[in-house]
Amino acid sequence: MTDPLSGKTPGVYINEINAFPNSIVQVPTAVPAFIGYTPKAEYNGKNYLNKPVKVNSFSEFEEYFMPARPAQPYSPQYYITEQSAAPANGDYLTLKNKIYTLDPDPNTIYYLYNSVRLFYQNGGGTAYIVSVGGYGSPSEAAMAHDENIVNPNIKLSELKAGLQTLTKETEPTMYVVPEATLLSKDDNASLMQAMLGQSEEMETAVSILDVLGGHSPDPVLYTQDIEGFREGVGSKGLCYGVAYYPFLKTTITQGSELGYTNFNGGNTDALFALLQNLEGANPALEEAIALIKNASTDANVGDMNQALMIVSKVYKELFNSLLSEVNVLPPSGAMAGIYTVVDNNRGVWVPPANVSISAAIKPTLDINNRMQEDLNVPSDGKAVNALRLFIGRGVLVWGARTLEGNSSDWRYINVRRTMIMLEQSIKMAIRAYVFEPNDANTWVNVQSMISSFLNSVWKQGGLVGSKPADAFNVSVGLGSTMTPEDILDGIMRVTVKVAITHPAEFVIITFQQQMQKG
Template sequence: MALSPLASQTPGVYIDEVNAFPNSVVEVATAIPAFIGYTPQAEYEGQSYLNTPVKITSFQQFQAFFTFPNPPAPAAPASQYSPQYYLTQQKKAPEKGSYYTINGSIYTIDPDPGTIYYLYNSVRLFFENGGGSAYIVSVGSYGAGTGSPVSPGSQIVNPNVKLSDLQNGLAQLQKVTEVTMYVVPEATLLTANDNSTLMESMLMQSDQMGTAMSLLDIIGGDAPDPILYTQDIQNFRNSTGNTGLDYGAAYYPFLNTTITELDEISYENLNGGDTSSLSAIVNPPSAPNPSAEQILNNIKNPPKGMTTGQLNQALMNSSKQYKQVMNIVQTKINTLPPSGAMAGIYTLVDNTKGVWYAPANVTPVGAVGLTLNINDSMQAGLNVDAVSGKSVNAIRFFNGQGILVWGARTLDGNSDDWRYISVRRTVTMIEQSVKLAARAYVFAPNDANTWRSVQSMIENFLTNIWKEGALQGAKPADAFSVAVGLGVTMTAQDILEGIMRVSVKLAVTHPAEFIIIQVEQEMAKS
């Protein structure tokens, strides 16, 4: 309160400071994903962080909370993720799935489903693609393997990944309004019915909160059939319900990445660590390799001072067949759902261009291939669905350009208002920014002075983001309008009830999804 000279008892000069500038709207953060899933552990300085949203700003912080501590040097670093694959000789090529010919025999290399998890590598992929701040909700540690591989060509369903765990982790984010994306990389490891329930829960919570989008992966995207993949897409569309579609975005197919390096895996990732079956590969009767056989013996009885990494490297150097097997295992481990990379791309585009730019026409860093090469005719069925309108964003390979995210639509693909991801996220940013700024006027007098202050505050904010390109129009009046006042947005009854209504209309920029260039020939002129 300003000091009144009349209230003073002492003659003199008094200073009365008057605020020259009204309250301002500060743009809220737009790219803070929350990863929900399983981690090696969830403990820091003796305290458990299970089912607790933890904000991190780097992969080093993720490691501090959610990975095993490394032993002192010179011991090898702790293994954070050790999936198991089974090398099995087959009498004939399987009808489904991939197989490999080694020394003239047919082999399959398939995972133990109980050992497959995606969150750890997805977080790595997030930071590699420009990710910054993120929340991690660990719903548990890794469970025991099943002791056998999945059938060739079958969907990987991890019995340790529980719908109740992931839904509980999702519910923990209801009080964290700062989160702008929900990412559950291990959702595709659920059964089809459980996956459907989880996706519907994510979209419903996104719709209720009004602050976060759900980035969804599609079952079957890890090994799609070049012809029957359309059934996977149809199953996905049938499994997402009809609530919150404008808050959801799906990407297809899975990415072949370089996240896990070859020296991070070894023979301990094969057949449960049993190396007896490797003898037929590295030392076949048709091509004896005594050196490789000796290394196998050393693995069973390690010489003093020899580490697993050294023995594994020696075996790869002495046997090209074993190295072939390890390269296949590495490729399979590095096949990841795209949601983690997309969360990083959203962050990168927001930070470098703005949330009003579509997170598309960008190369996912760390991706070296796709599980399915999509062409124009294939993408037509993904991008537009006349029945459900549920668009699926394609990730494609283009000659001379590499891999690009080639889609920018929400699941509400038939809506003129919410068809595009950038539109949905821009409006969300404006809503939340204005909402936080307007809190300064809660309990203020509901009169013309307050209305003018609120209107001026919002108009200044919208003018600034119009200058940056978020809103279309040659001048601010073409880009937005803000109205507030008695007889304009409020009735006398509203004022009696303590309600102040503000009407904001926006002309948000839309991405140029289809660029049409007209070419016409003219007759020669003198």
């Protein structure tokens, strides 16, 4: 401000002096970026393909990326296949002493839509959506029952391109690609490595990963899925990655959203012939089938589907099995929502674990303590966090480790995410001091600003220590962090040390009997 006494006219002048230093505002910590396929990517006539779109609710997501009602937003196709024996993994039905499975047309399986729904069901808020393409054509055939679902309509190059668009966005703090598990094994590995590499380069987001094979894990050979995952993630950016296993059986999709058109590629003749063969003489079934065949194209499929379930016990079993299959989802969407809830209610420094997952019935594999030992503490450090069902408590997140499990610094996801928050918050505030004089006045202001921010975090429980001096230290100045040459070169160095809370992962209670007294 110009000195008021420099004026030459007699009078009263006011000179305002800043009483308070600049402050640091904590950056958002729970903003996932979902990348994948949607039926459309258009709003008000504008195309949003491969453009990150910020949404704040599920209804806003639908406006941009889903077709107008009453069209089915997502219509997977499943084929009814008779099996010679009960499969070792996956669900199956026994009808009239015959074993049947529902096997998907892999070209019709997508996860983004339901994963976003699962995100908001678990408390999600603001999110970025990157649509990389629309739904492709069906293959009109079922895949083999014992294979992982690979959708050829999902392209590695398109998902990578969508991921690349986020290099210009600093607000997202999580990368989530639910449809990564619909790629081939090699493509899945390539995408995971790209996600971890970009997370490490940006230093603003962690990658939440799903494990290939978690959809229908074999109770004995599931360890092969885990080993394949650990080989696939590579060795870079591991402290920015976190994985969850297995998939979840959810209640996201309701029965009213599906119908008999989701069987056998919409071939109702094949479905009805099977029902008539298994049911035998059933006049009510024949009447319902005739009604459906004579209905107009704009008839209410939902009502007729409900009527078909009432008159046919076999169809009801088939439909409930279909609903169960469609509701098997990768857990990354749910975890993004849980991160949001924990961050908002308790703080980013609290581990997102020992938390129940909403809309989840059970995991696709029942993991016990023995099975989790290698998942949680493997020799290579690439920990996979287990999702487990506990009687009376529901499905819980039972792990909080990153893929850098052998690092004492970055073993836990809350430590990594807290450091991202601190680094980015301080970085944004320090920009105000670029080109300021590199002298003692500036150093004091910077030190005071950072210390005040860290003191606030410590009071909230984000830093460990009985007093602020034990929780953090901020150093800046000539002789402590800088040399005369640094000042001549225009470099101001600030050193920040913090003690971040670590979770009590293993709680050990020791019991000992004592002698009777008195």
